[in-house]
Amino acid sequence: MRDQDKPEIRKLPLFRDMSAENFETLMQAAYAQTFPAQLEMIRQGEPADFLHIMMEGTVELFSGWRGRETTMAVVRPVSTFILAACIKDAPYLMSARTVEKSRIIMIPAKDLRATFRLDPEFAMSTITELANCYRSVVRHAKGLKLRTSRERVAAYICRQSRLAGSTASFILPMEKRLLASYLGMTPENFSRAVKSLQTDGVAIDGMRIIITDLKALEAIAGPDSLMDGPDANAEFPGADFPDVQWSDKQRRTS
Amino acid sequence: MRDQDKPEIRKLPLFRDMSAENFETLMQAAYAQTFPAQLEMIRQGEPADFLHIMMEGTVELFSGWRGRETTMAVVRPVSTFILAACIKDAPYLMSARTVEKSRIIMIPAKDLRATFRLDPEFAMSTITELANCYRSVVRHAKGLKLRTSRERVAAYICRQSRLAGSTASFILPMEKRLLASYLGMTPENFSRAVKSLQTDGVAIDGMRIIITDLKALEAIAGPDSLMDGPDANAEFPGADFPDVQWSDKQRRTS
DNA sequence: CGAGCGGTTTGATCTGCATCAACAAGAAGC
DNA sequence: GCTTCTTGTTGATGCAGATCAAACCGCTCG
The missing domain is CATH 2.60.120.10 (Jelly Rolls)
Structure with a gap:
């Protein structure tokens, strides 16, 4: 050591x-x-x-x-x-x-x-x-129970961007197959999900993700401090997402 | 108080x-x-x-x-x-x-x-x-990532039976719709899953579950102490499931 | 440099599960 | 008692995502 x-x-x-x-x-x-x-x-x-x-x-x-x-x-x-x-x-x-x-x-x-x-x-x-x-x-x-795989990918991209300092562009920190498995989907499905997000403010170039329209992406991801963290605490005041309230008819999921 | x-x-x-x-x-x-x-x-x-x-x-x-x-x-x-x-x-x-x-x-x-x-x-x-x-x-x-919904139901039944003292029959401790949601599926799908398990050692009568063929059920559920607990510890020695080793070609899942 | 190889992408197809709809059976309320 | 609401079951249909297959990288390594 x-x-x-x-x-x-x-x-x-x-x-x-x-x-x-x-x-x-x-x-x-x-x-x-x-x-x-x-x-x-x-x-x-x-x-x-x-x-x-x-x-x-x-x-x-x-x-x-x-x-x-x-x-x-x-x-x-x-x-x-x-x-x-x-x-x-x-x-x-x-x-x-x-x-x-x-x-x-x-x-x-x-x-x-x-x-x-x-x-x-x-x-x-x-x-x-x-x-x-x-x-x-x-x-x-x-995340696994409440979001679809597309939403999980969108949320992951939002989160990583935030962790990287709210930059519009960042490098994926791991192989896509690992990421896919972590997010609970196959590599194929991950690839398709990212591609489908190109109409919603995400561009991809190899390992680099570029957020071209944060508002559009967040509309999909619905970032939520209770799922995407971080914890609100004294150490990182204000580093939190809004806790959106939804009032539409609730239905039980998956 | x-x-x-x-x-x-x-x-x-x-x-x-x-x-x-x-x-x-x-x-x-x-x-x-x-x-x-x-x-x-x-x-x-x-x-x-x-x-x-x-x-x-x-x-x-x-x-x-x-x-x-x-x-x-x-x-x-x-x-x-x-x-x-x-x-x-x-x-x-x-x-x-x-x-x-x-x-x-x-x-x-x-x-x-x-x-x-x-x-x-x-x-x-x-x-x-x-x-x-x-x-x-x-x-x-x-459980959510590795098992199908049918397998989760089977595993749940195994687990509950064990908690009830390894009895062949027990009463579901909650409404089926809650159980379904907890297990990550719809009530409809839960109902169908239980029904489909009737060919694999499970009978159901209202809220009562009867295990008619434990071996067959376990063949579906694949009970595993690392997913179904309990923790092996000094308090409950031997209260554990076998940790089966699988050697078939591994593939990444969901 | 070219061969081989693992990762990624794309396309075609399949299927598990959700959704929608209808109905039966209790349970609760009037 | 009858009505009404909720839960559970069953059937029909649709879709998200898995699977299978092939092609396309960007590597490393001989």
Whole structure:
């Protein structure tokens, strides 16, 4: 584990507030590992022994069942993953594989669990982190149940543009097939969805998305802070979408 | 708030381990409320001011967007809901309405947040609770992405039968239209799915489900501890499903 | 440089599920 | 009691999105 890693990790909300001493102890137990691309480093169902911290590279979290599989998330530096499984000392619900060569720091789950018993600040950070994770999955599930695939693509483009600083143009952060699977559709359908959005303010050139008419796109996407985040909070005041109220006759969906 | 409520609440994993003193303080701040049926008590997007504890009745958690809506969960006594929003001091991601007349105890989110700063045991319980919630939604999302609606119905029946003590027959715990929406399909489609399962070991009589051939049903449902729970843990050893390995050619799904 | 290969796109077709409509069966209200 | 409303079921039809197939990239690698 490199010296410059520590300050990076220390900046994460999860580790920011704990005591310097406990942080050091945790880092003592940790070690770094570099994985080549396309390596399945975590297999769902196995016991969760380590909290993983992405330092460099890209990792896909996915799940399989009966020969089908779907990507649940794509993780980028610097962030942690599979916190919940470590806490519960339970089997991983998702598998993980590297998309590209990745450097990852692993903290033994045992030390993790010992530490938030010792350090109340770390316990607090863990609570906040888990609440964020939970809300993030709820949003994802809402999107799957309430939006059509075209709407999900439109909403994704709105969201990414916003994350990139509300720019009209940005580069897709991952392969389209991963994105398609994450959004709950086939690559073919994703491709068609993007193409069909060209009449609604989206242009595409390879991996670059250009929003030509934000109003038109938002009319499709119906961006909603309760599905597309981010959470309104003290840290990012005003970084929120409007919570539109709809009064038309409600009907149950999908 | 009734006297006999306290011991009931105290039994919940979330409140079980905190100090008696802090528990009392928290209960001082709480108050009970009774809602009639079909009352929308929480509207998504509003600030989360109270942790809710179901004492009697049934509550549906649902989400709406653009006039569509879908049920995310159905809550029964004795349990808590919308913990994450309270912690984050963020808007509710879901609405809640009573399905029947319900008695609910409400704890101010402010007191809640103050308490797990005071009580390390309560912080630990909160961590565990949130990890459970998170894993539960991940399971739900996996089911939506990996299974067809017929498979979801089959898996639901397996799961309920297991929860009822692995009995061959049980009563559906909620209206079929709620169940359908929770499982991500229309009532019509749910009805047809159940009917189509009659050739695979399921009989239905009104609200009663009878499993006539468990093996056949499981062949459809493919029950999997990573989707259908419960978590393997020290409390319920061996209460787990087999984690079947599939080696056929994997393909990306929906 | 050309061959091979995985990712992407496009087209044709199929199908699972939603939608629409009609009706039956309870449950609630007058 | 009868009416009215809600839920559940069944049938007919339509459509979103999956599947299958082929062509077209933009790679890497010999």
